Every structure is written in C-alpha cells, then in structure tokens.
Amino acid sequence: MPRVELKGVTVRYGRKIALDNIDIKIKSGDYAIVAGPTGAGKTTLLKAICGLVPLVKGRIIVNGEDITEVPPEKRGIGYLPQGYALFPHLDVWGNVTFGPTSRGWDKSDVEVIARRILNMVGLIERADAYPHELSGGMAQRVALGRAIASGADLILLDEPLSALDVMLRMILRYEIKKMAKALNLTVIHVTHDQEEAMSIGDRIFLLRKGRVLEEGSPEELFKSPENPFTAYFIGESNFFIGYADNGVVRIDDLELRSTSRLRGEVLVAIRTRRVKIFMGKGETLNSIRARVEEIRFFGKVTKLLLNVNGLRIISEMPTLKIRGLKQGEIVFISIDPMDVLLYELETLEEYPEIKEVIMNS
Amino acid sequence: MNLLIRDGEYLAVIGPSGCGKSTLLKIISGILEPDEGDVLVDGKSILGKPPEERNIGFIFQDLALFPHMNGFENAGYGLKVRGLSEKEAYQRILEFAKEFGFDIGFNKLPDEMSSGEQQQVALLRAIAYGAKILLLDEPLSAIDRKVSEEAREKLRKIVKSKDLTAIHVTHNQEEAMAVADRIAVMRKGRFIQVGTPEELYYQPNTPFVMTFVGDASFLVGRTERGRVVVRGGYEIGSSNLPEGELLVVGIRPENVIFGKGIPGKIRLKSYLGALVRYEIELANGDVIIAITEEEFEEKEVKVWFSDYKLFRYPEEGLSEAISPG
Numbered sequence: 001m002p003r004v005e006l007k008g009v010t011v012r013y014g015r016k017i018a019l020d021n022i023d024i025k026i027k028s029g030d031y032a033i034v035a036g037p038t039g040a041g042k043t044t045l046l047k048a049i050c051g052l053v054p055l056v057k058g059r060i061i062v063n064g065e066d067i068t069e070v071p072p073e074k075r076g077i078g079y080l081p082q083g084y085a086l087f088p089h090l091d092v093w094g095n096v097t098f099g100p101t102s103r104g105w106d107k108s109d110v111e112v113i114a115r116r117i118l119n120m121v122g123l124i125e126r127a128d129a130y131p132h133e134l135s136g137g138m139a140q141r142v143a144l145g146r147a148i149a150s151g152a153d154l155i156l157l158d159e160p161l162s163a164l165d166v167m168l169r170m171i172l173r174y175e176i177k178k179m180a181k182a183l184n185l186t187v188i189h190v191t192h193d194q195e196e197a198m199s200i201g202d203r204i205f206l207l208r209k210g211r212v213l214e215e216g217s218p219e220e221l222f223k224s225p226e227n228p229f230t231a232y233f234i235g236e237s238n239f240f241i242g243y244a245d246n247g248v249v250r251i252d253d254l255e256l257r258s259t260s261r262l263r264g265e266v267l268v269a270i271r272t273r274r275v276k277i278f279m280g281k282g283e284t285l286n287s288i289r290a291r292v293e294e295i296r297f298f299g300k301v302t303k304l305l306l307n308v309n310g311l312r313i314i315s316e317m318p319t320l321k322i323r324g325l326k327q328g329e330i331v332f333i334s335i336d337p338m339d340v341l342l343y344e345l346e347t348l349e350e351y352p353e354i355k356e357v358i359m360n361s
Numbered sequence: 362m363n364l365l366i367r368d369g370e371y372l373a374v375i376g377p378s379g380c381g382k383s384t385l386l387k388i389i390s391g392i393l394e395p396d397e398g399d400v401l402v403d404g405k406s407i408l409g410k411p412p413e414e415r416n417i418g419f420i421f422q423d424l425a426l427f428p429h430m431n432g433f434e435n436a437g438y439g440l441k442v443r444g445l446s447e448k449e450a451y452q453r454i455l456e457f458a459k460e461f462g463f464d465i466g467f468n469k470l471p472d473e474m475s476s477g478e479q480q481q482v483a484l485l486r487a488i489a490y491g492a493k494i495l496l497l498d499e500p501l502s503a504i505d506r507k508v509s510e511e512a513r514e515k516l517r518k519i520v521k522s523k524d525l526t527a528i529h530v531t532h533n534q535e536e537a538m539a540v541a542d543r544i545a546v547m548r549k550g551r552f553i554q555v556g557t558p559e560e561l562y563y564q565p566n567t568p569f570v571m572t573f574v575g576d577a578s579f580l581v582g583r584t585e586r587g588r589v590v591v592r593g594g595y596e597i598g599s600s601n602l603p604e605g606e607l608l609v610v611g612i613r614p615e616n617v618i619f620g621k622g623i624p625g626k627i628r629l630k631s632y633l634g635a636l637v638r639y640e641i642e643l644a645n646g647d648v649i650i651a652i653t654e655e656e657f658e659e660k661e662v663k664v665w666f667s668d669y670k671l672f673r674y675p676e677e678g679l680s681e682a683i684s685p686g
Contacts, residue, residue, distance in 0.1 A: 299575035
C-alpha cells in the first residue's frame, strides 16, 4: 500500500491550471523528490497534499485513507513552506521541540531527537538563541530541523535548502536524507536543483506545466529518460537534430549507432557524461576523431567542448582520466549506442528550452 | 586587503555568507569608502570620485531594475544619463541585444519579465554605456539552477568578447570555476588564496580552501618515522611535515581507491549521474567521501588514497577551520 497516493488531482488558480490530473504514488519510507522548473506546480502539489489549496477534482489518499476532505490541521503532515516562519517568542530549542511536545511525546524522547537534529543542522550551541538573533541561513536550518522533528512521519519540504550557501546545501542534503531514513520518515522534497534531486531522491517526479512528465529512480532518469525534457533537465545532455534509419543516426556528417528503433527525422540526446574520451590509445572500434576546442576545469570533472567534423559536442570526464590534455589536441571519443537517445522530432515543439540549446550550440 | 586584477581578467571572489565579498564590490564601485587604503584603476586612485564617474558597471544581487521603467528605459538608462537621445540609446541597446543573442521583451516592465530577461536587461544597463569594468554581486543566485548554468556560460562569453575586466562575487564554487580566469577565496574579511581554479584545486593552502574549492574529507594524523599515520594506527603514505606534529590529511573524493587498505562501511550511496558518491565510515570512526564511476553493491569495503594533501593542524581546531560559516 503506498503511503501517499494522488489520483487525478487538479488545481486551478483562476483560469490557469496549476496541476493537471496528477497521478502519483509514493511508497512508505521513500525519499521522493518533486523536481522541475519555476512555475511547474511543485509548490502547489505540496499545498494540495496539505489541504492548503482546493482541488477542482481528484483524491488524496494517505495510508489508505482518503483525506481529501480532512482539514489541513488534522492531516498530521509536517510541512516546511518556502517562506517559513519560526515562533519568534520561542528559542531554537523551543521551536524544534514544539511539534513532538504538543503531540504528547515522552520528554526524554523529545530531547534525544531535538539534540540529534540540532547537531545535524550545526546549531546545538545556539539552542537558547531566539529567531531574531540568528542569520537567515541559521533560521532556515532551524525551520528545517523543526519540520523533521515535527513528530509527523510524512514530511513535505519546499525548497528547504535553496536559501543557504552552496557548501552548506551540499552538506545538509545528505544529512537530511540520513535523518529521514533513521527516523523512518516518508519525505516529499521539492527542488529546482537537479543535482540535489538526483543525489538524494529514491524516486524523482519531474513536473512541468502542472503535469508529471516522467518519474523514476535517479539512475533510470539519467540513463534512459523517456522524455527529452528529462534528458534536458536532469543531468546535462547534448541535443541535435538527425536522421535515423536501421539503428544508425546521421547528424550532419557524423554517423552514430543507436539502440533506439525510431526512424526518420529525430531529436538526438547524448549525455555529456557519456561522451567518453580516450587519450593516447589511438583509434579503437567505433571511436571517432575529435578536436578539443575548449577545456573547463570543475575539479573532479572537466568539461570539454569537442569539434567532431564541424559538429560541437560537449563531454564531461573525470579529471583524473584526462589530465594533461591540451586545447587543440586530437582525441578519440566513443559513445555507447545505448546512450544515443532518440525522440520524435515533433516533441521539440513542446520544449523551447531544448530548441534554444540546439540553436546555441 | 591587497589584490591586483589584470586588464581583461575575469576574477571570481568566493567565500561564505558574511565574509566581506559584497563590501569589496561596494568599495570598488564607490558606494562605500574604505577606512584605510586605496583603490586604483589603470594606476590612478579613484577614491573620492562619485560612483557615477567611475565608469564601472554594477549588477546587483536583486538586479535592482527600476520597477516603473520598461526594458528599454532600464537598459538605456546609463546612455541617456550620458546625453544620448532616446532614439540613439535604444538603437545602441538593440545592437547589443542582437550581438549577445538576447531575446528580451523590451516594452515590458520588470515584473512582467522572466528572471532570464531581467538578468539580460540588468547586464545591458551595466555595460551598454561603455563601462570597461563590470562588478557582479551574486548575479545568478536568484534563478533556477538550469537557467543559471546556461546564463553563466553566456556571461563569460560576453565579458571576454567585450574585453571587460570583471569581478564576480558568488558563494558558489562551481559558478566561479565556470566563469573565472582566477578565483580569490575570502573568509572573515581576508583573501586566503588567489589563483586559477586548477591552482586552488591542486595546491590549496588551507583545509578551508581545499573544501571550499571542490569536495574534500579530512583525517587527523601524525608523522611517525616519515610516514603519515591516522587515527587507529593506519599508515597512509609518506609525510614531509615534522616528526610527531599533529596534522590534517585532506583527501579528494576521486582519490579514494577501493580494494585494499582501511576497512570501512558504506553508510550512504548517492547517484550523481554516471558517477556514484559513497559516504564511508572507516573502522577508526572517521567518515570519508568517495566519488567514482564504479558501482559497488557490498556494504563492507577497503579503501586507500592515491593522493592527499597535508596541512599543519589548525590552531582554531579542524571543524572551525573548515566551517562554512
């Protein structure tokens, strides 16, 4: 039995459809990510589950129980909205322990959990500070701690890390995930950050214009996205227009083998991390000659702009494997036919974002 | 603070919130006067010159577009202040927009524009009148990750094609690496290290720089008979630091090799897209991060390190020394 189920959920703001017939199921104990660009309906989805926006139609079922008509305060859901607010008259400790205390938890249990959570967000030493004494980033961390410690076992988090410095964001995202698993929480976490989505989601629901375009594990969405927008939004891809026939796709003068059976004019997507460069090994089977036009160092990975017969392809490689490579050098690249993803060309009309990538390359 | 920025250089200034990054830009632009010291452009002091005479373009974190002016009026503001007619100013703006490949609804007011359009208008306003120096204060932090990744590529191209000298403040190290020729790392009002992305990554001068530019895990150890020995008695390699001294070993996640060495347990496995991140609790209780292309199903592993950096143990303690703020 899924922990959370949405059946045909539709929400309108005036004439605008914010959520369009959403069907999703989230398993108990899963860390679910709702990802997508601004305006996709991510926040509305959380509000619908909490009961903060009226549904035009659809049902919301939690633990097998239909809660569509249950008032928000009786749903027993922990919610961290984007514009969170702390109780100004309570100190950090009071804020974090408020939920479980008011739910009548045992005092010693409340203390153990509050300590653990304040340690996680790095504010155990500020437990007696009041909200007005904290920086914005600290207040955000307290609000996050309060949501996780709310005593509810279904937690909704709306961009819980976006107000924080990147470094803190990177540390905290893994801490939240571990904490959620340790406390056996079911979490629905909204983010526009695809890297955050991939790195901590057990399952990702990709939203665009009020619809779920695709759902899957991070690995599934990375390796075999069924929708080209997924290839665009989750991870990074090269996009081309090509002509496919008999398992071979032709892009200008370049021919690539593909496992896709699509034929005719197609939209081609190739993950930048799946364009592999071989140094100093010379030509191997299926390898393609390329000239390195630009090298951009990002620490553990390096991004390379390659010129393949006039076609510009971006490759992202672990830096250790290409150290010493210079601009202007000739290298050999290979792309697994599994990684040459083909889509109907008409889909391009739905996604101007992808069109722009093709035009800019 | 002393720093020389070369003509045509793209410098990124990174550091945690409150380290003084924005104050630095305010001083260069003339919004703030320094208590001591001087600011020179092309060898001449600009102290005392009002901001509008410094010929420096500024893009603010919140963009600060004039809400009652449309795209044209905002972008052409600097040109009109300098005496161009409305027609000439708009002509110039359109030429720039075309050159940069911008697609802006110029007749819209700022709150009718997308965040990307607002960004582009702010950039035009900052440079269209001929500024040779461009200051950017967290210009991409308010927009979606995907959009900002595309915008930063464009930003670098424009700065380079117009031969501008740019100083770009951000808390995001990846953004800094994407745009900059050199990066200055700031902390608590000081420059800790200035260098190319590669220099900072391969020769960090402190544990802080090592963790702020790229990821790193740290172990505490000592030099014993010329070898680095970490907690639990594990020997991990040779040391060039004095015998017996407490030291910090910084390890990049890609330098963690699986197969032999210190036993540990995988506590968290995360997919990063063709790369996998492992959080490993070592038998001595320390935690390290590994990132590799290989996939492991087993929970018990052994790890060693193909490379590491050694630092003297910091006086303020390790956790304070690497604290993001």
